[in-house]
Amino acid sequence: MTHRESSAQRCAWTKDNAVATTSTPRESAAGLPPLTPGRYRNRLGLISIIACFGGLLFGYDTGVINGALRPMTAELGLTPFTEGVVTSSLVFAAAIGALCCGRLSDGWGRRKTIIMLAVLFFAGTLFVVFTPNYEVLVVGRVLLGLAVGGASTVVPVFLSELAPYEIRGSIAGRNEVAIVIGQLSAFVINAVIGNVFSEFTGVWRVMFAICAIPAICLFVGMLRMPESPRWLVEKGRHEEALAVLKTVRPEDRAIAELGEVEQVAEEEQTERQVGLRAVLSNKWLFRILLVGVGLGIAQQLTGINSIMYYGQTVLVESGFDEHAALIANIAPGIIAVVGGFIALTMMDRIDRRKTFTIGLTLTTSCHLLIGLASMMLEVGNPARPYVILALVVAFVGSMQTFLNVAVWVYLSEVFPLHMRGIGTGVSIFMLWVTNGFLSLYFPSLVAGVGITGTFFLFAGVGVLALIFVITQVPETRGRTLEALEEDVSTGAIYAVKERRSRRVTH
Secondary structure (H helix, E strand, O other): OOHHHHHHHHHHHHHHOHHHHOOOOOOOOOOOOOOOOOOHHHHHHHHHHHHOHHHHHHHHHHHOHHHHHHHHHHHHOOOHHHHHHHHHHHHHHHHHHHHHHHHHHHHHOHHHHHHHHHHHHHHHHHHHHOOOOHHHHHHHHHHHHHHHHHHHHHHHHHHHHHOOHHHHHHHHOHHHHHHHHHHHHHHHHHHHHHHHOOOOOOHHHHHHHOOHHHHHHHHHHHOOOOOOHHHHHHOOOHHHHHHHHHHHOOHHHHHHHHHHHHHHHHHHHHHOOOHHHHHHHOHHHHHHHHHHHHHHHHHHOOOHHHHHHHHHHHHHHHOOOHHHHHHHOHHHHHHHHHHHHHHHHHOOOOOHHHHHHHHHHHHHHHHHHHHHHHHHOOOOOOOHHHHHHHHHHHHHHHHHHHHHHHHHHHHHHOOOHHHHHHHHHHHHHHHHHHHHHHHHHHHHHHHHHHHHHHHHHHHHHHHHHHHHHHHHOOOOOOOOHHHHHHHHHHOHHHHHHHHHHHHHHO
């Protein structure tokens, strides 16, 4: 079918459904043909599984350091400072990877970028596993970080652009579930290998070597996956876009949805809105970029990744011995996976802003309780480690159920097509920079002010984050990407938020 033929069919469909599309040119979320049962759902499921190997690698590579750090330090003679460098080098490199791969995916394509990331994951693993010294280890961690950051930006966007708007949250959110499954896998493998082969000096190399397997699966799998249809339309490849849409939608829905994407792309070409220049010249685009940056920073300032990276350290500080802490550290990983699956069931049912508000309220409460427990239960009290462990588990569960999945989904859907790569890239860049500073200074923070002061500080930041979400973050659930694009570009998305707020107050 030619581009002209597909446009004619789309126009005919629009005429027949004019009643459903009378308010604005792009307001068609309710007017698109329904998602009838079909084989396309299986195809969507397969695509999400393959792409989410990127999230699995993200989780494993960030979680494996939790149990590998102590034997690594013993073998390579790391100091407390070089321990921080080894841990944070991945995170700071991830910030660069997020920023660069967002732009790269805009020009090169989502699919090709993910394939390149699979190669980076594999190369970084080889550097770490066969490292003879600290310097080569850091190079390997940097390569892994570039891949992790790229995956954190490109995979959610790829899934969001392929998914129908009705189930976009649950499809794009699968990547975050894959991340925590990767982290849990790292915790379990660390506990098994670390306890069974504790006398083996190179045990930490085996822990890292495991991640070569999903890297190979991601590379091979993505060779058979399609490109994002929205990216194809932006590049003028309309026939290819329609062919892809027909594999992941009913045919009438594919034709109608292509029409929406084409209209948006044509208007962007007319207005010459391109990347960073469009963002800086439009106050509404700049504002939504600030919202994305603020949300990414707020997510990290809860301290979630400090727990995921240094969970064993926190548990040892609370009173567990080293081997018991390694095993106990599995509990937060399990609750993270459970919370992730619960989040997927809620993503297309509960508004994003409400989810953020509930999550920040719960995590801030957990921070306060952890600080109080560590203050009231003295070191040596047999109940102290178990109470703190229970509260850490509650914190991780709240974070994963209400914040982590929702934040990654939100960042993948809120930006207009022409700035989606750079918007997600900049937001996730700042997310990773915040993560990096926390991972670098968290051990010093705990050493300086203890668990009590650390978690009271997190609680104070949580209150500020809650105020930010309530006052600044607009809603995105239940809208097509094209309808969201128009409202974001014109500022109408903030007016919708204000009208909803007035209705609630009255």
